Amino acid sequence: DGLAAWLRYARVPSASRHLGKLPSAVVTLNATKGYPVHTAGQELVDGIGGLFGKKLTVAKSKPKGTTATVGTVSAYVDKNPSAAKGLPDLVEDGFYLKISKGNVLILGQNERGALYGAFHYLSVIAQGNVSDFTLTSNPDAPVRWVNQWDNMQDGGTHGSVERGYGGDSIFFWDGHIREDLTRAGQYARLLASIGINAVVANNVNANASILTPENMDGLARIADVFRPYGVQLGVSLNFAAPQLLGGLDTFDPLDKTVVNWWQGIADNLYKRIPDMAGYLVKANSEGQPGPMTYNRTLADGANLFARTLRPHGGIILFRAFVYDHRSLNQTLDWKADRANAAVNYFDGLDDKFEDNVVIQIKYGPIDFQVREPVSPLFTHLRRTGATVELQITQEYLGQQAHVVYLAPMWKELLDFDLRVDSKPSTLKSIVSGKRFGQKLTGYAGVVNVGTNTTWLGSHLAMSNLYAYGKLAWDPEQTSTGILKEWTTLTFGHDKLVHDVITKISMESWPAYEDYSGNLGIQTLTDILLGHYGPNPGSQDGNPWGQWTRADDDTIGMDRTVWNGTGFAGQYPPEIAAMYENIETTPDNLLLWFHHVPYTQKLKSGKTVIQHFYDAHYKGSATAQTFVTLWEKLKGRIDKERYEHVLFRLIYQAGHSLVWRDSVNQFYFNKSGIPDELGRVGNH
Ligand code: GCU
Structure with missing residues (x-):
């Protein structure tokens, strides 16, 4: 079953030998149908049933025999106040697992964490390990999102996916949200099992029509099928929507009528989707409208949305992929360089963003190439948090017709030390928020699954989606370790x-x-x-x-400062010096810099x-x-x-x-x- 991907729950070898080490019943604490703790109970029943052929039942209070208890820390402590002392500290979405002689305790910091713990336990036993262990697991960063580049409409006929190689959109059809969202729910299940907490369903090149009342109702239906898995919905916006959809004669972010229009949109979305994650915005890039259309700064643009989201608790991921694809002249200008754009546009804005703005930065300064240096913009944002944008869909990397396992590339990027202030400053320490101390940081992965029964168009490509989630949770994991897990679960x-x-x-x-x-x-x-x-x-x-x-x-x-575009100078001094000098530039980036x-x-x-x-x-x-x-x-x-x-x-x-x-x-x-x-x- 391709749709089940790594959640097949296929029978493990010599399953019957292990039955004694498994729980006999599941107890869910304060579970409500349609929410993650309830889902966790169901997954434990399905998982242990499939993996070992052992039929469990879900009980409300403690039955006789071994049990798997799953719920939030607070629900557990309510029932067992004396247990509070022994429990570890968990951050948002984190979980605690204690396996002892067939008794399983799965506690989440929140409901989502409880579900993550259940999936983790199932993954461990699916790999054939039924021994006792205790584990505390906290995510490395709070923002672990997925972006889909799904189009609302394509000539008014159907929902295509930009740079998608696995079929049509599982969300949209004919300019509307699909009636049947079964696949969207199955997608959320896969994502929850690897710790992803939000999905932006529509393309960054956004259609304003996503915000019609009818489509907002549709978005609410998507959020409904995500909710049991703790996956929140995010929405991509078209900056010109006040004009394109709202009939205003401007979309100037500082215009009062524009601000009010967007506030109305946020209020209407949250009325329908109280737990909406927030927005994703691509502005002033590749012909898309944005604040600079009105000579406003990118911060003016991002803050407009941030303020309308604040009363509802939402956040905005504002993309750093800003450049003008018409203004560069190669023949006339030796110093012209698209790689310079992001830092040029964002420099000086670090302290101008509202605190619910996160800057989403592609890993390299150009565009998802097979090898790029880490974007220097990560070193320029110290107050405002950043997410690193990785691409699971293999746009430039063979479009799923070539096998390219990407975890080794991502690891190299995440481990790269940018030496800010001559101190250790790996990319992973920046996007975890640890290096500069921001609260909102993390990961955004462009996935682009489609209706194809393999999701991405290729079975082996799914290791990339799996690895993305695993690294966003814990970038210390190894490429081979992640692959081993995925292979066992899948094959x-x-x-x-x-x-x-x-x-x-x-x-x-x-x-x-x-x-x-x-x-x-x-x-x-x-x-x-x-x-x-x-x-x-x-x-x-x-x-x-x-x-x-x-x-x-x-x-x-030539991206040197002394003779070229100056890009090398956007890095902190130690790294700038390394790339400036042809002798110290690594061979694998020689032609990037020289x-x-x-x-x-x-x-x-x-x-x-x-x-x-x-x-x-x-x-x-x-x-x-x-x-x-x-x-x-x-x-x-x-x-x-x-x-x-x-x-x-x-x-x-x-x-x-x-x-x-x-x-x-x-x-x-x-x-x-x-x-x-x-x-x-x-x-
Ligand atoms: C790439 C890609 C586009 C996409 C853009 C983006 O250039 O080819 O399809 O819209 O990136 O990330 O916004």
Whole structure:
């Protein structure tokens, strides 16, 4: 069942041997149907039933025999005042688990935490561990959101998903909210099991029509199917809605009628959805309207919404992805650089935002490339909290037709030390709020599941969604550890299945980088046609600013302060100095920061051009091995998933050759420098 993903509750090996170590009944404390503690009780019954074939019942008070008790700390302490002393401190959404001889105690700081604890316990026993343990688990950051880029309407006919590769929207159809929201509820269940607490259902390129009374009613129905899982709904706004929908002649954020209009919207939404999470706003970016349309600052824009949300307890995630895709001129301006935009726009605003504003920053300064340095904006916001925006949908990374396990890339970014004030300042310590002490910080993941029964269009791609939730909860977890859990829950316990999936997954990001864009030149996908497939030539000579500045002799963006766009100078001094100097810039970001001849020597001793040739052969050769590795699993997993994955791996193997040859040939044609091994050239 693809829809169940990692929540299949398939029978564990030798299940009957473990029955004595499991509870015999479930007790829920103060459970109300439609709320997480009630859901937790149901999941325990379903989970233990599926995993071990043991039928449990839900009881109100303590029955005879071993029990699983689940509820909030406060409900538990009400009933057992003397137990309060022994309980650990929990932060919002945190949980406490105590497993002892078949008795299970699952307490959440809130209802949502109780459900998280139940899912955690089920995950542990599904992995075959029924031994006693005690665990206190608190999330690393409070904001753990998912963004869907689902369109309300697409030519008025149906709900497509921008950069979605798994079918149509599970939320929208024909400009309305779908009648049948079963899939939305199933999605919330998956998300709750990995600690995600909110979903923005509509695209950041937002339709104003999401705010009609009828669609607000529809949004309330989405919130209703999310609520049992503790998942809150967020809404993306179109900044010009007062004009587009409200009939006002302005959307100036400081205009009184505009402020009142937005207050009415917030009040109307919260009347229908009292627990709404808040808003997500993309403004003044890629042609979207925003406060700068009226010469107001981005803070004026964000605060407008923040103030209307405050009485209701909502927060606004305001995106830092602000740039003008029409103003950049590559030929005339050596110093033009889209990477500079975010810091340029946000500098000086740190202390201007309301305290329920969070700035949502893409991990890199450009746009979800296969390798980017961490966005320097994270070091410029010390009072205002930030979320890091990661992309689960593989927009530039093979669109789920290529396997690319992303946890290793995310870990590298999160572990990167930005050295603010020359002190340890990893990205993860900034987005947890620990480094600068902000309250509202965390993670936003662009997921883009659709109606496809695999959710993302590929079974293996689901490890990325799983890993996203796990890292947002605890970024100390390892890529392989997360993968092992996911593989057991999704495919079972067979060692060969584990070995193969681990090998393919862990080699996949390096291989993809090798056969796409190397040395920090960006992914080299076709940038105008869907961000898919190789097209190095499309990078330059357009206003989008994802340039490589490749000519016959040289390549790379000079982002130094002394001679280039100055981007390197947006980092704290130690990091700025590292990137400013070609000697200390790591090879894998060389062309991100420096403009060099193709014959420039890398630290490896190779030239840039020879590295290109070799990496493309290496990466595509690795992709060929994925097929033969996977074929070893024939008969070891169900035919349907075996073949679904195999089909994609064969495609990836072939497409990696297309990548190899087009990129190599392109740079050979430009540079005229032959491959030392004679593979590339005029055949
Ligand atoms: C990318 C993507 C767009 C998206 C934009 C954003 O550029 O291709 O589809 O709208 O990012 O994040 O806003």
